[in-house]
Amino acid sequence: MSELVDSRVGVVVIVYNDADRLADAVCSALDQGGIVGEVVVVDDASTDGTPAVCARLAAADSRVRVVRRERNSGGCGAPRNDGLAAARAARIVFLDSDDVLPPGAVEALVAAADRHGAQVVAGLCVRRELPRVRDVPWQPRLFTGEVGYRDPAERPETVWDTLSVNKLYDRAFLLDHDIRFPDGAAHYEDFVFTARVYAAKPRFAVIPDHVYTWHVRREGGDPSISLRRDRIGNWLDRLDAHRQVVDIFTEADAPALRTAAQTKFVEHDLRLYLRDLPSRPAEYRQPWWDAARKHLAALDADAVRAAFPAARWAAAVLAARPEPTGLARLAELAAEPPRLLGPYPIREGTPVWDETAPEPALTGLADLTPAELPVVVEANVLGPRGNVLDVTVHDLYGRLAAAEPSRIDVELRDRHGDEVRALGVRDGRLRAVPGADAWTGRVSVEALDPAGPESFAVWDVWVRVHLAAGPPLVTKVRAGRGLGRRLRPDLRNGLAFVQFHATASRSLAIRYAGGGAGIREVLGARLRRRRG
Template sequence: MEHGVVTVVVITYNDAGRVSEAVASALAQGDAVGEVVVVDDASTDDTPRLLERLAAADPRVRVVRRAGNSGGCGTPRNDGVDAARFPWLVFLDSDDVLAPKAVDALLAVARRHDADVTAGLCVRRELPGGREIPWQQQLFTAESVHDGVARRPETLWDTLSVNKLYRREFLVSRRIRFPDGAAHYEDFVFTARVYAARPRLAVTPETVYVWHVRYGTGQASISLRRDRIRNWQDRVSAHQQVLEIMRDSGERDLLVAAQTKFLEFDLAVYLRELPQRAPEYQDAWWRISREHVRAFEEEAVSRATPAARWRTAVLLGRERQAADLRRLAELAADPPRLPPPYAGDARKPLWDEVRSAPDEAGEIVLDGLAEAPVAQLPFYVTADVDAGRRLLLELRLPELYGRTTQAGPQRATVEFRHRVTDTAHRCEGTWETLPGGEGRRAVVAVDAAALCEHGTITTWDAWVTLAFRDGRPVTRPLRAGSGLRRLVRLGRRGRPLLLQPYATNSGCLALRVADGVVGMRTVVAGRLARRVRR
């Protein structure tokens, strides 16, 4: 690899506890990194002194200190671009890290394809647990190159600025900058400007960026502050700017694709949590969303998946109702689920019963349900827990307007996935038809002892894979039904097992397992600690 050709721009504000790790990850990239420009957005903690020490320890570290705080991330990133001395740029936030050899991987692909921008996979690392979840993994399955993104509109789903290598001359010559000041979701606007400029874009499946997501620390990132209506307002405002950028670029397909992406992704993220919000939040969210989406092209809606079209129809055709919110949250899940009741019939499936009063809203047809591929059908599977001598799950799969029978479910494979390691344990059952054709039922026996890790408490999420007559499997999270209570069982060699099936915040089934005396003591100690805090 070439020496000294990349500038890594690190932005920081009052982050003395974490910025050293970010800078270290940049320096560890090797000789290709000519400098690490750290832009301090007028920190008031120990960050300035810490950066002085880092700069004294390595001549590649240069510190740019702003006189006043900008209020956002865009201005310090722009300062870093202005200060950069090398032909290639990478952005890094002070609470994240670059993956090992990320710069070499990006630079090699950029050189190989003569690319203006090269994008790699980002993983979200949940702290303190350490579970890693790939971000938009479907976009990074293989190395590829594209002259502009119009023929690959799904690229718009990648709104991150930090998982990319940029040719600095490309950004400067086209005056591509981040929004200045206290603008949130500045990545949305910046990447839209990049895509609208028709770059030669290369993609690599290599992991290049580790996005640290910290829960319960009181320092959630902007994208995790979804409990504040201002967060949604900022997101919609950023998306409006994205649409203006695409409109001005003359790339109508990208404009439509940006609207479809909003229906598929942005709306769904917030809808999943909307039933948990206060009524005032729900009303404001509904009004802001409806006003924004009402201006979308009809083609944007028609390009969306069936579930996204149905969510959009309810948003535009109904006032906010608590019952609708609960069903919409299920329909916004990934993958989507549609719980009963099922109004209408197979010829004309409806969201709900037709209103009789002339001044009430009309019917909302679930268009496309009869023709949708099996993989896109919003099957809804619940699991009741049997507290007998064995741990049994009774699964129920409702009849979905005749599509369940048409697909012909044959086997149900329940999979318990370890929440941190993704280790999986499977058990199978066979579907039987319920009386009256109301759906299917299957009973699955769970080997709880196989889920144990000696002396610890483990958490497992439950999924079900439906095997159909034509062999095409569909996987869905299991919904929690009845029988959710703490159970004590004897495991292998007579060891006690403490089992706690419970419903997650999204209503899915999960299982905590405490193995042996140590696990039991941990549970008791936790109970005592909670009582002391009360």
């Protein structure tokens, strides 16, 4: 082990052919102040101007040291391991060259480590989608307050935090337990590394502070691994990483973490890919389906049963069908929130997926309250301004009828922020359709105007279905007919385009582009997609 400098923190920055963004990452580490004693930049054999940037940064601040690999590793694991070996600080933080540390991040992590005597501290990561700045907290439910644990297994849901970069590590703990990243071109190396960390049972703390900004460039020429879901190799790499995670927890005799990791796969990983499966080509679908079924068959039955109902049902359909089928229904079942499209057959008193033998049973449906049901609420957009919604609320195996839906409210939720607009509704009453197992209503929305201080915005359309008893059912609206662009006057921006469109999961959304700036945003996005 290298001699430790002091109790300050070392930041390991990995880089490959990222000359334009490296300085921002390194400066964000240096700007943490004197609490950062060193910044180890590991250049994974870059062929662009990165070596010159590294040299300039090292010359400008003595805390910067550069390690250059002779050959490119093809992944992120080997350079991080090199940085860990080269570091001399007592505590370590990892940083990618295209991301940044927000001000005060390291200080917040260190303070929590000292308060709890923690060997690992995790904080909130924020995904910042570019080129438009949209900040989305990553797994926010895990970071609602500060808590210390003697062992991550005390909170099994910790396995949902698979990132390595939102944490402060006691370097001696990593070295003493021989915890390293997978070498080579392994993808999803974070999954394996964090599993090794959790399995080693560190004293662990969680803080709600924003400690890492993950830049997501969806329209870039070389998207990150997590955005390459259109490649079958991406899915196979994810399955392989998940198998390793389960094996690590098994060998460490950590049954709670093993079960939680498998349940997380059913609830998150599987559904994440299912949403896009209908748009994939046939040569992708079958191998994806085969690999998913094989992986599901190896999971513990108790772990699958522990998943929430919609995820469990999707897994049951895959297990029962050797070929891709019902993809549109599965994609909407995998949406957030889930929607279960008809038909709604019942076999021997049990709701089932369809009439094709074997019929996967929808276990647990009877245990859901009316407000928890994955109900379909569909809306056709009417009128030249699009401010009239023709809404249909569909029953679900007869469960909703007993709750007596009465009326609906409509709200817009800003895709680029936290704003929620409750809209004034005229005549939101619902009327039962005889023999159709549905309720309809024509809703005039008095202020269906997505204009705001910004010239461009994207809104999701949600409804609250009020029931005779209990809380309302809250869900996204499914897009029906009447989609398209409408031109309307706008007091702030002159003219505006308002486009009603269906998302990948068939939810109704509204794009607003006002004035010259908004229209340029729309045209620029189209141009970037074509170039991509």
